[in-house]
Amino acid sequence: MKVLKDILYKVSLTSTIGDMERKVSAIVFDSRQVVDDCAFVAVPGTQVDGHNFISKALEMGAKVIVCEKLPETIQEGITYVQVVNSAKALGIMASNFFDNPSEKIKVVAVTGTNGKTTTVTLLHQLFVAMGYSTGLLSTVENKINENVIPATHTTPDAVSVQALLRKMVDAGCSHCFMEASSHAIVQERIAGLKLAGAVFTNITHDHLDYHGTFDEYIKAKKKLFDELPKDAFALVNADDKRGMVMLQNCKAAHQTFALKSSADFKGKVISNTLEGLELDINGKLIWFRLIGAFNAYNLLGVFGVAVLLGEEEEEVLRELSGIRGAKGRFDRITIGGITAIVDYAHTPDALENVLKTINGVRNGNEQLITVVGCGGNRDKTKRPTMAKIAVTESDKAIFTSDNPRFEEPMDILKDMQAGIGPTEIRKTLTIEDRREAIKTAVMLSKKGDIILIAGKGHEDYQEIKGVKHHFDDTEVVSEILNQMTSN
Numbered sequence: 001m002k003v004l005k006d007i008l009y010k011v012s013l014t015s016t017i018g019d020m021e022r023k024v025s026a027i028v029f030d031s032r033q034v035v036d037d038c039a040f041v042a043v044p045g046t047q048v049d050g051h052n053f054i055s056k057a058l059e060m061g062a063k064v065i066v067c068e069k070l071p072e073t074i075q076e077g078i079t080y081v082q083v084v085n086s087a088k089a090l091g092i093m094a095s096n097f098f099d100n101p102s103e104k105i106k107v108v109a110v111t112g113t114n115g116k117t118t119t120v121t122l123l124h125q126l127f128v129a130m131g132y133s134t135g136l137l138s139t140v141e142n143k144i145n146e147n148v149i150p151a152t153h154t155t156p157d158a159v160s161v162q163a164l165l166r167k168m169v170d171a172g173c174s175h176c177f178m179e180a181s182s183h184a185i186v187q188e189r190i191a192g193l194k195l196a197g198a199v200f201t202n203i204t205h206d207h208l209d210y211h212g213t214f215d216e217y218i219k220a221k222k223k224l225f226d227e228l229p230k231d232a233f234a235l236v237n238a239d240d241k242r243g244m245v246m247l248q249n250c251k252a253a254h255q256t257f258a259l260k261s262s263a264d265f266k267g268k269v270i271s272n273t274l275e276g277l278e279l280d281i282n283g284k285l286i287w288f289r290l291i292g293a294f295n296a297y298n299l300l301g302v303f304g305v306a307v308l309l310g311e312e313e314e315e316v317l318r319e320l321s322g323i324r325g326a327k328g329r330f331d332r333i334t335i336g337g338i339t340a341i342v343d344y345a346h347t348p349d350a351l352e353n354v355l356k357t358i359n360g361v362r363n364g365n366e367q368l369i370t371v372v373g374c375g376g377n378r379d380k381t382k383r384p385t386m387a388k389i390a391v392t393e394s395d396k397a398i399f400t401s402d403n404p405r406f407e408e409p410m411d412i413l414k415d416m417q418a419g420i421g422p423t424e425i426r427k428t429l430t431i432e433d434r435r436e437a438i439k440t441a442v443m444l445s446k447k448g449d450i451i452l453i454a455g456k457g458h459e460d461y462q463e464i465k466g467v468k469h470h471f472d473d474t475e476v477v478s479e480i481l482n483q484m485t486s487n
């Protein structure tokens with residue numbers, strides 16, 4: 001239990017009614033999670049307004065209401081706290097509630113359209129290999145050293161972020177590497193967090209359904225850098241033209257990494273094959289297990305962070321050289337002479353990068369077949385572009401479902417087909433059922449061919465109308481390849 005007025009330290013208050021010395025058992029932002037004596041924070045959402053659930057929260061036992069607009073009836077014995085921004089208040093209150101864990105651990109947040117999971121996973125593996133007790137918050141999983149705590153979001157909600165950091169501090173962690181999604185930044189899920197540094201990987205087309213325009217999407221990412229403290233570092237990709245935008249008005253130490261532009265952490269791709277990457281980093285030639293030039297950026301970003309955190313260059317490169325990266329990112333499965341690549345590419349830029357990487361290393365005599373879909377209830381404008389890229393960069397493309405959520409799968413597939421010209425349509429098939437689509441790709445393949453299965457990577461489900469059905473691309477393609485190539 002904590003005293004309310006201590007939990008409100010640093011929160012911008014408008015007015016208060018009632019006892020501020022009251023003890024609070026928990027901080028809750030969902031009326032369905034209310035416990036006795038908790039503080040309920042009413043947050044305006046994308047679907048509903050949390051203010052509509054204030055009376056429900058009181059019925060369930062909340063004793064403190066934190067809100068932007070006071071309700072019409074004020075109940076006796078309840079404390080009301082009116083704040084300027086309740087989403088922001090939630091983050092700050094959660095941090096105070098858990099004794100400000102981010103002040104006791106070096107937290108580095110990574111943002112960008114692509115490469116966040118790869119970057120934080122590499123950093124986590126690197127720091128564990130260098131002997132540090134290290135935490136991870138990522139799309140694939142949250143971790144305290146090797147202990148996995150399942151993840152539901154790329155960046156957890158404000159209370160979970162602070163609760164997880166508390167667990168990390170209690171477990172003796174010195175570092176935490178976390179993804180900061182644009183949704184999370186706008187929704188203040190990381191308010192109240194003290195960052196040691198932030199990284200910008202890149203920005204390309206995604207999430208326009210949520211942010212409305214590309215400018216708003218850029219602003220969302222920039223907010224992370226605008227709010228960094230003076231003693232933090234801001235490390236950006238200087239080859240992305242928005243890298244410098246992130247640094248405008250940023251108080252933290254400006255740092256850059258790049259392959260093309262001049263930068264503080266400069267690299268060069270020496271060779272790029274299906275076995276790995278050879279890079280020149282600060283004049284040293286190093287071999288890495290990751291595949292694709294885009295991973296050169298991720299590796300450089302990781303190197304930069306480690307050095308900025310005070311690690312020794314030689315040791316960082318030696319350890320980084322042996323690391324594999326995140327699950328579902330360019331995972332290769334070769335059975336019966338056919339190679340399947342499972343990759344989480346779910347944006348036009350990622351898909352193009354992965355296909356260009358494959359095209360850059362293949363011999364050209366084999367076929368490249370791409371199986372791809374686009375998520376439902378997500379940015380519709382990326383659908384025709386992703387379809388076009390799949391057709392242009394492959395010999396055949398099979399369009400299929402990827403988490404249709406609450407949309408009709410065939411509607412999504414029609415949006416994809418709209419991106420394809422009349423001559424290219426012959427190179428495509430549309431098969432709604434993802435298992436059938438993968439099976440067809442295998443049927444169309446012969447020894448030596450390559451099948452790219454894009455969009456789901458590590459995901460082990462297909463989300464249909466609010467229900468997650470077990471589905472794992474790697475599992476499915478391995479089973480089909482084993483069956484179909486064994487005789």
Ligand SMILES: CC(=O)N[C@H]1[C@@H](OP(=O)(O)OP(=O)(O)OC[C@H]2O[C@@H](n3ccc(=O)[nH]c3=O)[C@H](O)[C@@H]2O)O[C@H](CO)[C@@H](O)[C@@H]1O[C@H](C)C(=O)N[C@@H](C)C(=O)N[C@H](CCC(=O)O)C(=O)O
Nearest residue numbers: 029030031043045046047048050053153154155157181183
């Ligand atoms: C669109 C979006 O981002 N939504 C997130 C947001 O919920 P919301 O604003 O829509 O909430 P709402 O349903 O409108 O409800 C408003 C408020 O009323 C409360 N409420 C609601 C109902 C009720 O009965 N009682 C009650 O108190 C809710 O708890 C909430 O506080 O805040 C919630 C708490 O943090 C998130 O769980 C939720 O994520 C949803 C499930 C989601 O799908 N988010 C995706 C888009 C997302 O966040 N993705 C990014 C990664 C994207 C990427 O980079 O690829 C991520 O970080 O995971």
Ligand SMILES: Nc1ncnc2c1ncn2[C@@H]1O[C@H](COP(=O)(O)OP(=O)(O)OP(=O)(O)O)[C@@H](O)[C@H]1O
Nearest residue numbers: 113114115116117118139294297329343344345350
């Ligand atoms: N630096 C990069 N630039 C462009 N594409 C990349 C980069 N790194 C990875 N990719 C591609 O993007 C896909 C997603 O990578 P990753 O999971 O690291 O990104 P993310 O930013 O965490 O994505 P999400 O926002 O969905 O969590 C990869 O499977 C790969 O195809």
Ligand SMILES: N[C@H](CCC[C@H](N)C(=O)O)C(=O)O
Nearest residue numbers: 346374375378402403455456
């Ligand atoms: N974090 C991303 C993941 C997209 C993955 C793809 N499989 C899809 O469902 O669109 C999102 O929530 O938009």
Ligand SMILES: [Mg+2]
Nearest residue numbers: 116117139154
């Ligand atoms: Mg991610």
